[in-house]
Amino acid sequence: MNLHTCMLTENDCYKAGKPLSVRGLMLHSTGAPNTRLSRYVGxxxxxxxxxxxxxxxxxxxxxxxQVCVHGxxxxxxxxxxxxxxxxxxEMRGWHAGGAANSTHIGVEICEDDLTDAAYFRAVYQEAVELFAYLCxxxxxxxxxxxxxxxEGYQQGIASNHGDVLYWFSKQGKTMDDFRRDVRDQMEHPKEDDxxxxxxxxxxxxxxxQDTFYRLIDAGIVxxxxxxxxxxxxxxxxxxxYLDRLCGGQIEKLPEAIKVLQTSE
Ligand SMILES: [Zn+2]
Structure with missing residues (x-):
């Protein structure tokens, strides 16, 4: 899992800030072919x-x-x-269009055109690891x-959407597969952490790369x-980050600190 944080603080949902008592997790997919997180997160x-x-x-x-999800x-x-x-x-989201907003964390997977098996495998595994972590x-x-x-729609707690089943079925997966893979992940975490x-x-x-070229040239790496x-x-x-703080001269930092120490 490669987990980062960027809270959608300008979203009305975040501003409403209602508490959520988490009783379940709801998986979504975006319904539009754009795999870039930057389409949704900024x-x-x-x-x-x-x-x-x-x-x-x-x-x-x-x-x-009025939409907002947890991830x-x-x-x-x-x-x-x-x-x-x-x-x-533990903040109430606006992802389900129904009662599940008051019980479930909602996470969206960015869709491609639903045909790329390698992309699907990668985001599926990422979702398995995230859901294991949240469980x-x-x-x-x-x-x-x-x-x-x-499934939320079938249970009467979400609006009438088909995600993620229309995508999973094209890639040979069911939600039961997903649930079992999350359970297996919890019992036997994969080494790739x-x-x-x-x-x-x-x-x-x-x-x-540029930062590390200079660090290698200077013998620091x-x-x-x-x-x-x-x-x-x-x-x-x-x-x-440190390199940028040093004006792109991180490789001079050890020397600069020596100078500082001798001038004390
Ligand atoms: Zn959805």
Whole structure:
């Protein structure tokens, strides 16, 4: 799971700020072919990318509608899959068009044109991990307490939408598969939560490469006999941030601190 936070504080739903006592989780998909998180989540934090149309949901009523969800799953600017939490989990959302708003957390998966199996596998796995995390957090039973929007309609607690069944069925999955995969994830977490390590700068996101070229040139990031580095994914963003703070001269920081210390 690649979980980030960008609360939709300008949305009327967030401003209403009603409490939610979480009794279930509802899975949605967006119903429009756009895999970019920046379509719905903003402002740009550097990872999301720009929404040039200004139509993300961090506004009072997106497209004039009273809508807001607790999270989105889709692509960052660099193409990696991520989850953005967009409402506090225990704040009432506007996602179901029915009574489920008062009981369920609602999460949207950004749809593609429903045909890309690799994209589906990636966002499905991300949703499994997120829902396992939320089931643990709120002591929910994944087999009982997870539904999709279409199932909510069948139960009379959500409006008449077909998500996510029309997409899942095209990709050979059912909601029962999803519920079982969440349960399995809770019992046997997959190894891919372990930290990723970059061995070459070209594996890093574009926005980080220049910083690390200079750190390598300056000998601060070491290169081994095989010509490889070992930089943990979690350290990349703070280093780039620090580099910007230093006016793009992070490699001079150790020298600058020595100078400061001798002048004391
Ligand atoms: Zn929906």
């Amino acid at each position: 402002p740009n934090d550097g990872l999301l990318g720009m929404n040039q149309y200004g139509n993300h949901w961090n506004q009072a009523r997106p497209a004039g509608r 989105f799953i889709g692509k960052l600017k660099d193409g990696t899959i991520a989850t953005y939490q967009t409402l506090p989990w 643990k957090m709120f002591d929910l039973d994944p087999l009982q307490d997870i539904i999709c929007h279409a 372990t930290m990723k390590t970059y061995t070459h700068t070209d594996q890093m996101p574009d926005w980080a 070491k290169v081994d006999d095989k010509g490889e580095i070992a930089v943990q994914e979690c350290s990349v963003q703070p280093m780039v």
